Amino acid sequence: MDPADIDADDPHACLAASRRSYRAFDRLTTILDPARHDRRARLPQHQADHLATAWEDDDVGHARKRQVLQQIVTALVLTPARRAKGRGYLRGFAGDIGIDTTAAPTLARPPRLNKGLASTEITAG
Numbered sequence: 001m002d003p004a005d006i007d008a009d010d011p012h013a014c015l016a017a018s019r020r021s022y023r024a025f026d027r028l029t030t031i032l033d034p035a036r037h038d039r040r041a042r043l044p045q046h047q048a049d050h051l052a053t054a055w056e057d058d059d060v061g062h063a064r065k066r067q068v069l070q071q072i073v074t075a076l077v078l079t080p081a082r083r084a085k086g087r088g089y090l091r092g093f094a095g096d097i098g099i100d101t102t103a104a105p106t107l108a109r110p111p112r113l114n115k116g117l118a119s120t121e122i123t124a125g
Contacts, residue, residue, distance in 0.1 A: 032069040034062040
């Protein structure tokens with residue numbers, strides 16, 4: 001589904017589209033990750049070291065997968081800011097935009113329909 005076809009005024013359609021995107025991303029990372037594991041799990045140091053070596057080796061196949069995965073992640077991280085700017089959401093904003101991919105829960109509030117305010121990242125709300 002083309003993101004342009006999603007009704008931005010329908011929160012259920014937006015959330016469904018977001019979930020489809022996350023499922024697709026999970027499938028892609030499962031294929032491309034040279035050392036797939038549950039990234040939310042805390043590991044003993046020796047296991048973490050073993051997984052890290054898969055990302056640091058010189059294997060040509062791993063290097064290509066890492067490159068493709070990096071391109072996908074970069075596009076996904078930058079897209080919300082680019083779309084927000086393109087839609088004029090940042091027109092009155094004189095500050096800078098910081099993009100951080102740290103895996104941490106957000107403390108954003110849900111969209112405020114009475115004021116027309118919401119996060120540009122759907123999962124932050």
